[in-house]
Amino acid sequence: MAKTASEAAALAPEILAKYEPVIGLEVHVQLLTRTKIFCGCSTRFGAPPNSNVCPVCLGLPGTLPVMNKRALEMAVRASLALHCTVHEHSRFARKNYFYPDLPKGYQISMYEMPLATGGWLEIEHEGARKRIGITRLHLEDDAAKALHEGIAAADKTYVDYNRGGTPLAEIVSEPDIRTPAEAYAYLTTLKQLMHYTDTSDCNMEEGSLRCDANVSVRLRGAAQFGTKVEVKNLNSFRYLQKALEHEIERHIAVIEGGGTIVQETRLWNQAEGRTISMRSKEKAHDYRYFPEPDLLPLHVSAEWREAIHAAMPELPDAKRARFVAQYGVTPYDAGVLAETRARAAYFEEVVRAGAPGKSAANWMQTELLRRLNDSGKEIEASPLAPAALAELIQLVEAGQITAAVGKKVFATMFESGRSAKEIVASEGLAQISDTGAIEQAAREVIEKNPENVAKYKAGNEGVFKFFVGQVMRATRGQANPQIINDVLKRLLS
Numbered sequence: 001m002a003k004t005a006s007e008a009a010a011l012a013p014e015i016l017a018k019y020e021p022v023i024g025l026e027v028h029v030q031l032l033t034r035t036k037i038f039c040g041c042s043t044r045f046g047a048p049p050n051s052n053v054c055p056v057c058l059g060l061p062g063t064l065p066v067m068n069k070r071a072l073e074m075a076v077r078a079s080l081a082l083h084c085t086v087h088e089h090s091r092f093a094r095k096n097y098f099y100p101d102l103p104k105g106y107q108i109s110m111y112e113m114p115l116a117t118g119g120w121l122e123i124e125h126e127g128a129r130k131r132i133g134i135t136r137l138h139l140e141d142d143a144a145k146a147l148h149e150g151i152a153a154a155d156k157t158y159v160d161y162n163r164g165g166t167p168l169a170e171i172v173s174e175p176d177i178r179t180p181a182e183a184y185a186y187l188t189t190l191k192q193l194m195h196y197t198d199t200s201d202c203n204m205e206e207g208s209l210r211c212d213a214n215v216s217v218r219l220r221g222a223a224q225f226g227t228k229v230e231v232k233n234l235n236s237f238r239y240l241q242k243a244l245e246h247e248i249e250r251h252i253a254v255i256e257g258g259g260t261i262v263q264e265t266r267l268w269n270q271a272e273g274r275t276i277s278m279r280s281k282e283k284a285h286d287y288r289y290f291p292e293p294d295l296l297p298l299h300v301s302a303e304w305r306e307a308i309h310a311a312m313p314e315l316p317d318a319k320r321a322r323f324v325a326q327y328g329v330t331p332y333d334a335g336v337l338a339e340t341r342a343r344a345a346y347f348e349e350v351v352r353a354g355a356p357g358k359s360a361a362n363w364m365q366t367e368l369l370r371r372l373n374d375s376g377k378e379i380e381a382s383p384l385a386p387a388a389l390a391e392l393i394q395l396v397e398a399g400q401i402t403a404a405v406g407k408k409v410f411a412t413m414f415e416s417g418r419s420a421k422e423i424v425a426s427e428g429l430a431q432i433s434d435t436g437a438i439e440q441a442a443r444e445v446i447e448k449n450p451e452n453v454a455k456y457k458a459g460n461e462g463v464f465k466f467f468v469g470q471v472m473r474a475t476r477g478q479a480n481p482q483i484i485n486d487v488l489k490r491l492l493s
């Protein structure tokens with residue numbers, strides 16, 4: 001008898017620590033082709049139901065599939081980004097099963113001869129980097145979408161065949177993942193690679209990335225893996241992490257209670273925060289795979305593969321390393337800046353327009369990315385062009401405005417789209433380097449604060465900051481900080 005979720009959650013940390021989780025992920029990503037994998041129908045998401053269909057993707061008798069070369073090219077690109085060996089010869093296979101969302105009665109997938117095998121991707125988790133093996137990447141056609149909810153008649157299921165025939169790449173990992181957090185990092189890294197290579201938008205809400213998780217536990221140090229369970233219905237990266245955490249504890253509770261884990265497929269129920277058995281291995285499908293007779297085997301020549309390789313964009317790892325070497329930014333900053341290609345391109349344009357790399361990195365992180373995030377905008381929609389940010393940074397670097405004023409100017413630029421120079425000129429924000437004016441302000445501050453002067457003279461160095469702050473404030477943040485320091489030191493000594 002399996003223990004319940006609440007019993008599992010009560011396990012002591014020492015008990016949990018005795019076991020090592022083992023996780024492998026099977027991810028389906030929708031490729032970003034304009035048309036379907038074996039016909040010319042549009043793949044556009046959100047079209048009226050059953051409007052993007054034809055005899056081929058409806059599986060009508062007598063029709064024949066024709067391979068979409070772009071889908072293959074994208075899958076090759078994804079395979080190369082995952083360091084896989086792309087095989088010159090691969091072949092589609094029929095995976096037979098019946099379901100209303102599968103009008104052909106079989107899925108066209110790959111079995112013994114997948115497109116690519118033996119790759120890896122590198123994740124970063126808690127400062128450490130780790131390679132997760134990629135077993136294989138293969139192509140297949142997607143099923144249609146059955147709709148059970150939010151439909152007029154609650155007792156009916158509707159089918160939208162628009163999605164049927166959309167190209168998918170299935171990416172299977174080795175059982176190299178050891179924690180739910182690593183699984184989360186794996187998905188994030190995979191999604192980033194798919195974005196970088198323009199192969200999939202990996203949008204989980206729209207179903208363009210779907211993930212099944214395989215998980216088992218074993219005593220730490222054991223050579224053999226434990227029995228695995230497959231968890232489905234993971235609709236977000238967070239749910240995946242939660243489902244794995246739950247499932248790992250459930251396994252340990254069962255084993256600690258003297259039971260055994262049965263190989264089965266379970267569904268994550270987010271509302272209840274637990275997994276529920278869906279089908280056991282005994283009832284698992286026998287798909288009767290056989291080579292697809294309606295399609296020629298795929299041929300990816302070394303020449304074509306190399307051409308695709310040569311046209312690949314710089315990938316995140318290489319970009320991060322280059323940013324550190326070329327611009328002297330920290331590895332952390334490089335990671336933030338290279339998170340998306342658009343962000344990285346923006347950064348390099350700011351530098352090209354004349355800003356030093358480190359300053360560009362700082363201004364982007366402390367001001368631009370924060371404000372974009374607050375206003376829910378992507379960097380592509382930034383109200384500041386890279387050159388405009390570079391101009392602001394240069395004003396600060398040249399001492400024409402203080403860093404404090406620079407931040408205010410930035411805010412105005414972000415809201416108004418006006419240039420830094422224009423704002424500084426029209427609002428009279430240029431840095432005050434006139435020692436006389438600063439001294440005047442400093443004398444007034446000192447006069448108004450006799451107690452703090454006494455404290456300072458009694459040896460309390462801390463109040464010096466108070467005086468600097470007050471003079472800064474009196475000059476609306478425009479006074480040269482070095483001159484403020486010098487003047488105050490002189491007047492207070």
Ligand code: ADP
Nearest residue numbers: 022023024025173174175214215216225226228
């Ligand atoms: P199946 O034949 O059930 O499909 P596979 O060997 O093809 O199993 O593996 C499917 C997925 O399960 C892969 O991602 C793999 O890494 C993972 N996996 C295999 N064995 C285990 C295990 N003992 N624990 C966790 N994950 C596993």
Ligand code: ZN
Nearest residue numbers: 039041054057
């Ligand atoms: Zn079609």
Ligand code: MG
Nearest residue numbers: 026135172214
């Ligand atoms: Mg398998």
